[in-house]
Amino acid sequence: xxxxxxxxxxxxxxxxxxxxxxxRTTHWDGVRNYQARNMLRDEIxxxxxxxxYHSSCDVPGIVGIAKVTREGYPDHTQFDPSHDHYDPDSxxxxxxxxxxxxxxxxxxAREIKLETxxxxxxxxxxxxxxxxxxxxxxxxxxxxxxxxxxxxxx
DNA sequence: GCCAACGTTGGC
DNA sequence: GCCAACGTTGGC
Numbered sequence: 176x177x178x179x180x181x182x183x184x185x186x187x188x189x190x191x192x193x194x195x196x197x198x199r200t201t202h203w204d205g206v207r208n209y210q211a212r213n214m215l216r217d218e219i220x221x222x223x224x225x226x227x228y229h230s231s232c233d234v235p236g237i238v239g240i241a242k243v244t245r246e247g248y249p250d251h252t253q254f255d256p257s258h259d260h261y262d263p264d265s266x267x268x269x270x271x272x273x274x275x276x277x278x279x280x281x282x283x284a285r286e287i288k289l290e291t292x293x294x295x296x297x298x299x300x301x302x303x304x305x306x307x308x309x310x311x312x313x314x315x316x317x318x319x320x321x322x323x324x325x326x327x328x329x
Numbered sequence: 330g331c332c333a334a335c336g337t338t339g340g341c
Numbered sequence: 342g343c344c345a346a347c348g349t350t351g352g353c
Contacts, residue, residue: 309346311338
């Protein structure tokens, strides 16, 4: 089983929204980056666990854990001209963008702030992609060692 | 294939 | 609102 981290802007879709969703499940649509797409399409497996991360907000950080309930399949919003994430160059026969389904598994009593993660950047969390300068990936792998250490911070 | 211009992300 | 980082686009 692999571990991942996915970012979301809480003003668009937050862990509260996921908690309120039917079966606490959602499709993780809107990823429009090829590197992240490849992970969604090819690498993320059913049963994998995912840290949910709130970005572009007052207190960025990891807010909970979700479980992958469906593996990569085409993101339908790419074909919808009325949607923000519409991609006029993507064809149905050869979809460009993919998504997975995730279900909320655990909500942390307190979020693990980015600030807290950074405090361990040169030690236990050395190499964590989230902490790399200029990191813009919205989906990224988390090593088992990093995952386990982050759990101790929760 | 190079690279400048441009757009987006995301912390601060 | 600023700005650094960096992916994408498009002219050549």
